[in-house]
Amino acid sequence: MVLSQPSANTTQELTIEGITEPTILAYFQTLNAGDFDATANLFANDGVMHPPFESGIIGPEAIANYLNKEALGIKAYPQQGISETVEEDLIQFQVTGKAQTSWCGVNVLWQFVLNPQREILYTKIKLLASPQELLKMQRN
Secondary structure, eight states, X not given: OOOOOOOSOXXXXXXXXXXXXXXXXXXXXXXXXXXXXXXXXXXXXXXXXXXXXXXXEESHHHHHXXXXXXXXXXXXXXXXXXXXXXXXXXXXXXXXXXEEXXXXXXXXXXXXXXXXXXXXXXXXXXXXXXXXXHHHHHHO
8 A cells, every 4th residue: 555645844734534633733743744852742741652562651751752762754644533522621532544664554543632731641552453464563
């Protein structure tokens, strides 16, 4: 499958069907631009990122360090999403799309929870691949 390649320009307008929340759009824009400090700054001070194959990474500084080591060259192509208010003004988002690395592309589900200040409290990145595909990825 060939994925279209958007430019790395952070001012590029990103659209995700069903999602208009600026924090979610900024997450993908800054991630794809390689501006990992800006991505990490979207998280609350106690915000947690759960990447595939990793335990939770807590706080913007730790998240920025992780992304600077592990996310170089990764591009996210979010396609559609849904949102719902879950409790006490917390909003949950689910976004599906694809992620592309230099060696593979895979379907992904991103789950986010935002606090009332629109900071990311929690995100989990789930790879939607077969067990065989996941084993290949984990070895690389």
